[in-house]
Each structure stands twice: as structure tokens, then as C-alpha cells.
Amino acid sequence: MKRPWAGQVEKPPEEHIPRFDPHNPLCPGNTRANGEVNPDYDSTFEFENDFPALQPHAPDPGSCQHPLFQSKAARGVCKVMCFHPWSDVTLPLMKKDEVVKVIDKWTELVEELGSTYPWVQIFENKGAMMGCSNPHPHCQVWASNFLPNEPALSDRCQRAYYQKHGEPLLLQYAKQEAERKERVVVESSDWLAVVPYWATWPYQTLLLPRRHILRISDLTADEKEGLADIMKRLLTKYDNLFEVSFPYSMGWHGAPTGPHLKDDNSHWQLHAHYYPPLLRSASVKKFMVGYEMLALEQRDLTPEQAAEKLRNLPDEHYKTREK
Amino acid sequence: MKRPWAGQVEKPPEEHIPRFDPHNPLCPGNTRANGEVNPDYDSTFEFENDFPALQPHAPDPGSCQHPLFQSKAARGVCKVMCFHPWSDVTLPLMKKDEVVKVIDKWTELVEELGSTYPWVQIFENKGAMMGCSNPHPHCQVWASNFLPNEPALSDRCQRAYYQKHGEPLLLQYAKQEAERKERVVVESSDWLAVVPYWATWPYQTLLLPRRHILRISDLTADEKEGLADIMKRLLTKYDNLFEVSFPYSMGWHGAPTGPHLKDDNSHWQLHAHYYPPLLRSASVKKFMVGYEMLALEQRDLTPEQAAEKLRNLPDEHYKTREK
Ligand SMILES: O=P(O)(O)O[C@H]1O[C@H](CO)[C@@H](O)[C@H](O)[C@H]1O
Ligand SMILES: O=P(O)(O)O[C@H]1O[C@H](CO)[C@@H](O)[C@H](O)[C@H]1O
Numbered sequence: 001m002k003r004p005w006a007g008q009v010e011k012p013p014e015e016h017i018p019r020f021d022p023h024n025p026l027c028p029g030n031t032r033a034n035g036e037v038n039p040d041y042d043s044t045f046e047f048e049n050d051f052p053a054l055q056p057h058a059p060d061p062g063s064c065q066h067p068l069f070q071s072k073a074a075r076g077v078c079k080v081m082c083f084h085p086w087s088d089v090t091l092p093l094m095k096k097d098e099v100v101k102v103i104d105k106w107t108e109l110v111e112e113l114g115s116t117y118p119w120v121q122i123f124e125n126k127g128a129m130m131g132c133s134n135p136h137p138h139c140q141v142w143a144s145n146f147l148p149n150e151p152a153l154s155d156r157c158q159r160a161y162y163q164k165h166g167e168p169l170l171l172q173y174a175k176q177e178a179e180r181k182e183r184v185v186v187e188s189s190d191w192l193a194v195v196p197y198w199a200t201w202p203y204q205t206l207l208l209p210r211r212h213i214l215r216i217s218d219l220t221a222d223e224k225e226g227l228a229d230i231m232k233r234l235l236t237k238y239d240n241l242f243e244v245s246f247p248y249s250m251g252w253h254g255a256p257t258g259p260h261l262k263d264d265n266s267h268w269q270l271h272a273h274y275y276p277p278l279l280r281s282a283s284v285k286k287f288m289v290g291y292e293m294l295a296l297e298q299r300d301l302t303p304e305q306a307a308e309k310l311r312n313l314p315d316e317h318y319k320t321r322e323k
Numbered sequence: 324m325k326r327p328w329a330g331q332v333e334k335p336p337e338e339h340i341p342r343f344d345p346h347n348p349l350c351p352g353n354t355r356a357n358g359e360v361n362p363d364y365d366s367t368f369e370f371e372n373d374f375p376a377l378q379p380h381a382p383d384p385g386s387c388q389h390p391l392f393q394s395k396a397a398r399g400v401c402k403v404m405c406f407h408p409w410s411d412v413t414l415p416l417m418k419k420d421e422v423v424k425v426i427d428k429w430t431e432l433v434e435e436l437g438s439t440y441p442w443v444q445i446f447e448n449k450g451a452m453m454g455c456s457n458p459h460p461h462c463q464v465w466a467s468n469f470l471p472n473e474p475a476l477s478d479r480c481q482r483a484y485y486q487k488h489g490e491p492l493l494l495q496y497a498k499q500e501a502e503r504k505e506r507v508v509v510e511s512s513d514w515l516a517v518v519p520y521w522a523t524w525p526y527q528t529l530l531l532p533r534r535h536i537l538r539i540s541d542l543t544a545d546e547k548e549g550l551a552d553i554m555k556r557l558l559t560k561y562d563n564l565f566e567v568s569f570p571y572s573m574g575w576h577g578a579p580t581g582p583h584l585k586d587d588n589s590h591w592q593l594h595a596h597y598y599p600p601l602l603r604s605a606s607v608k609k610f611m612v613g614y615e616m617l618a619l620e621q622r623d624l625t626p627e628q629a630a631e632k633l634r635n636l637p638d639e640h641y642k643t644r645e646k
Contacts, residue, residue, distance in 0.1 A: 290572040
């Protein structure tokens with residue numbers, strides 16, 4: 001962290017976004033690329049991505065005998081989901097019951113797409129720095145006919161731990177972190193957000209329920225309220241860190257679905273990962289490059305330092321605070 | 324690739340870099356952060372990083388009984404290595420015998436540091452977009468007292484293939500690609516550069532020798548000349564793609580060293596990975612974000628499309644070509 005930085009400087013996140021832009025395809029009442037007109041929605045709104053990476057009827061690539069040249073069709077569905085009708089709000093600035101509606105919609109989509117697809121990936125790319133090309137508050141939900149690499153690895157590790165210790169890895173982990181305290185950012189009776197012991201992104205966090213929960217669709221109404229609350233608290237701290245709308249990629253991991261709904265998934269514990277790129281300021285990010293890509297992630301600050309910094313930030317958002 | 328792009332646009336790489344800058348700590352004769360004065364070098368030049376991520380005497384973190392909270396001291400050495408005394412050249416614009424000197428220095432460092440350290444990672448972050456903060460042509464060499472994640476995985480997979488098929492994975496792979504041709508970018512009698520079958524970065528390439536070679540230090544003088552030649556050809560194509568000094572992270576992987584010098588490493592094959600971030604133009608990059616971080620890399624173009632595009636570019640650098 002003492003290295004002088006004469007490298008790339010990012011444009012800090014845009015602070016003045018109009019509430020409604022007649023040319024933004026995510027706003028209520030506007031026309032999208034494929035000619036469809038958005039309804040005049042007043043809460044959440046989802047539709048199929050007009051430029052999907054996964055399609056339900058992708059062609060079969062054909063087979064090859066050679067072990068080093070194996071491929072299979074990747075089939076699925078890509079949805080876009082708006083959080084709110086206004087472009088100038090973000091989750092930490094939304095009302096708690098509006099955030100609960102987002103969680104309800106996530107649940108609905110996981111149930112709908114998860115009835116057949118083995119994996120439903122909810123993820124949010126927030127901020128231009130994270131490849132997001134539309135400032136309107138939204139996330140994406142991609143369902144696939146296969147278990148992608150990251151959840152496959154997560155499944156394997158959680159299963160191995162469960163087989164050895166008879167307890168879900170992340171349930172035990174949450175208990176330990178709640179006791180150790182040094183990596184806790186925010187907590188409540190139902191939820192816990194920590195900078196994980198293994199964090200590599202500077203302000204990476206892991207959001208965990210405190211009881212054993214396989215999927216987002218298993219949350220009670222109370223737990224959804226608690227989740228809305230802790231998400232607002234965590235994201236407010238993120239925004240307060242450099243006093244900008246904090247960029248990140250986040251996503252949910254829960255037990256596999258579709259054909260796996262009938263398997264024993266006791267080793268799984270629902271959780272969300274937050275991966276923010278910023279390191280030193282609103283404009284200097286962490287570059288996950290050379291050594292990181294070719295060898296191992298290099299940490300610029302420790303999880304304990306990051307957690308302490310976030311924990312000590314005010315709970316009130318810098319935009320609504322009185323100066 | 325048909326998605327409209329209204330997202331982040333990068334500043335294209337700087338084209339006018341002074342040959343000598345009295346304030347650049349990498350130039351010959353200048354004083355560095357720690358007060359040391361660089362020699363008036365006229366070829367390559369290496370020194371210990373003034374802000375090292377790895378240190379030979381890093382303290383022991385102490386031990387913890389809990390299986391989820393395990394850590395060990397990461398010890399090592401970080402070196403910086405300049406390719407040339409001039410700041411305004413890059414490898415594709417350097418003379419072939421100057422590039423041979425770079426390869427000789429790599430060999431020397433792998434031999435020196437690899438005599439004790441199990442892993443010596445040579446890597447180059449080129450361009451501000453790849454977190455490089457100094458335009459002077461240089462790379463880094465980090466040696467560690469452990470096998471980092473990526474080489475550990477590579478070791479495991481190469482070993483498993485060798486045990487099953489009795490031939491090094493990457494030797495067989497190079498043979499196959501040389502026959503199939505569709506992913507080849509440049510080739511010579513000794514070397515082959517392909518956009519690998521599994522590429523995820525848009526113009527990712529893999530540079531491979533055609534005979535079985537464990538480490539860079541095993542190259543013959545002829546093979547080093549051939550390597551200088553194919554590197555110049557590959558990097559010229561990269562620069563010609565968008566007519567900019569093409570950013571990337573690259574690095575060498577070879578059989579482990581130090582205590583592993585006495586092991587049987589027949590499953591290993593020396594290779595270099597090139598990971599460039601640009602996708603559509605000199606200013607629009609591929610964002611490895613949401614779905615990629617949480618699930619699986621999503622390819623915006625196929626390896627065959629990328630290889631064809633690179634293969635068909637001229638062999639002469641756009642800067643030296645007559646217009
Ligand atoms: O070593 P540098 O050039 O200061 O830093 C660069 O390379 C390092 C190793 O890949 C990364 O950890 C840094 O994020 C990057 O900015
Ligand atoms: O889907 P979008 O917003 O067009 O695109 C963004 O998210 C995708 C999924 O993480 C990435 O593949 C793209 O690189 C990124 O720019």
C-alpha cells in the first residue's frame with residue numbers, strides 16, 4: 001500500500017443521473033432494442049435480455065474424440081431485473097420495503113427458473129468501472145443447464161467439509177467470525193457480513209444468514225426484512241467509504257436447483273459475495289493483473305484492516321446526512 | 324458482440340513517451356525511491372523492487388487450531404527487470420538480438436532464484452489498463468517459497484494427463500493445434516502461438532515450444548533466437564490489431580524449481596500465457612465481472628474468430644510500415 005501510484009486513474013462514478021431518461025431502455029414506458037415497450041412499472045420489473053449470452057435452444061457443437069477438445073452446448077436464459085422505476089436511486093438509498101420487493105422478486109425468479117435449470121445466477125454489476133453500461137438500478141439473472149465453475153467448486157468444498165465435520169462449512173464459519181469479531185462489518189440477529197478471511201479484493205465482503213438456509217427461496221418473511229436491512233447497512237458503508245456510489249459485482253450462491261432439488265444439499269449454505277474494485281480512493285482501483293492472473297492474488301490490505309475501516313464508517317448515507 | 328456499448332471507455336494507450344525522463348525511476352542513471360542510483364545500463368537491467376509484495380524474512384503468522392483459519396508465511400523476493408535503456412520502445416519494436424538479451428536475463432533469473440525457491444514467476448503488466456504504472460519497458464520476477472495457486476493447478480492437471488496418456492499434455496496439445504490450424508496465430512519450426520481452445524480473454528494466446536522443454540533455462544541458443552522472433556511476430560500482430568501499443572499481462576510457466584529440481588517433472592511443458600484486456604477497439608475492454616466472477620467466464624468471441632483476426636494481420640508493425 002506504500003507504492004507510489006502513477007498508474008491509471010478512473011473517472012469517479014457519475015453522481016448526477018436523471019430520474020427518468022426517455023432514451024434509457026430500462027426506464028418505465030420506454031421502448032427497448034427489440035421494439036418491446038416496458039410497462040409503466042412502479043416496483044421491480046424483469047424481462048428477457050435482448051442480447052442474451054445463454055439461449056434455451058443453443059445448437060449442439062458436435063462431438064470430438066480427442067480428450068483435449070471436448071465441448072458441450074451451454075443452454076439457458078438471461079433475464080434483466082430492474083430494482084426500482086427511478087434511475088437515480090440505488091439499493092442503499094431505497095426504502096426498506098422497496099428492497100424487500102427486490103428480494104421477493106429474486107425468490108420468485110429462483111423458484112421459476114430453478115424448477116428446471118440446475119443453476120440460477122443472480123448478479124449485479126454496479127458502476128461503469130464494473131462493466132455496467134446502464135446506470136438504472138438493476139441486476140441480471142442467468143439460468144444454465146449446467147453447474148458453472150464457481151458454484152461447482154463451492155459445492156465440492158462445502159460437501160467435503162460437511163462429510164468430514166458433519167456441519168455446513170459456512171454455518172461454522174459464520175459462528176467463528178461472529179465470535180472473533182475482527183472481520184465483521186455489520187451484523188444482526190439473522191445476518192452477518194464479514195470481510196472474509198480469504199478476501200482478495202480490497203473491500204470484498206461475504207453476506208451470510210446465521211441459521212442453516214439452502215436457498216434464497218427458503219427465507220422467512222422476517223429474514224427477508226432482516227436481509228433488506230443488512231444490505232442497506234452494508235451498502236451504505238460502501239458508499240460512505242469514498243463518498244461515491246460504490247462500484248462492485250455481487251451475486252448469490254445457494255444450493256443447486258432443477259434436477260438437484262431432490263438431492264441432499266445439507267452441505268450448502270446460502271450466501272452473497274460482494275467484489276468491489278476500488279482500493280485507495282474513488283478513482284484508484286485494484287488491478288487484478290500479472291501476478292494475480294498467473295500465480296496468486298496479492299492482497300494490498302488485510303481483511304482485518306478493511307473490515308475495521310468499513311465497520312467504523314457511519315450508518316447513515318453521506319447523501320442523506322446533514323453536513 | 325452485438326450488444327450496444329454505452330459503458331466505460333478507456334483512454335487509449337499513450338503513444339508519445341519520451342525516450343528518457345529524468346524523473347522515471349526505471350531509466351538509466353536515475354535515482355530510485357530508496358536513494359539507489361541506476362547504472363548507465365545499455366541492455367537489460369534488474370534490481371529488487373523498492374516496494375516488494377514478498378520479502379525473504381516475512382514473519383510467521385502464528386498457528387491456529389481451527390481448520391477454517393489456517394495461514395502460513397509467504398516468503399520470497401520481488402525483482403523488477405528493464406528490457407531496454409529507452410522508454411519509448413516495446414518488445415515488438417526492439418531488435419531481435421535485444422529481445423534475445425531479455426530471454427537470456429529471464430533464464431539467468433530463473434536459474435539464480437530457482438536454485439532455492441520452488442517457484443519463480445516472470446510476468447509483464449503492459450499498459451496502464453493492466454495496472455502498469457511505468458511506461459518504461461519492463462517486467463517483474465517474483466520468487467516464492469511456495470507453489471502459487473495457478474501453477475499448482477497447472478502442475479496437477481499436467482501430471483494427471485501424463486499419468487493417463489504417457490505424454491505431456493501441452494506437447495500433445497501443440498501437435499493437435501499445429502494440425503488443426505484454426506486457432507494458430509503464428510508458428511515456426513520451434514514455436515507455436517495459438518488462441519487456446521479454452522481462451523476466455525478475447526485475444527488470449529498461449530505460446531509453446533514444439534519439443535518437450537521443462538524450463539526456460541533448458542532452451543538452446545537457437546531456440547532463444549526462435550523465441551525472440553516469434554514473440555516479435557505475435558506482439559506486432561497484437562499492436563496492429565487496433566493500431567495501439569497493445570496492453571496485456573503475460574507470464575511464463577515452467578516446471579517448479581528449488582526443491583522440485585530433483586523431482587521427475589516430465590509432465591511439464593514450458594509455456595507463456597498472454598492475457599490482453601481489449602475487446603472491441605483501443606478503448607473498449609472486456610469486463611471480467613459479475614457472471615464471470617461468480618459463475619463462469621463468458622466469451623464474447625470464439626477462439627477461432629480471434630485467431631483468424633490476428634493471423635490475417637500484417638507481420639510488419641504499423642509504426643514502421645510505409646503508409
Ligand atoms: O507491481 P506494480 O506494478 O506496482 O503493481 C501491479 O502489479 C501487481 C502484480 O501483478 C498487482 O498486484 C498490482 O495491482 C498492479 O497494479
Ligand atoms: O450483460 P452486460 O451488462 O451487457 O455486460 C456486463 O456483464 C456481463 C456478465 O457479467 C459481462 O460478460 C460483460 O463483460 C459486462 O460488460
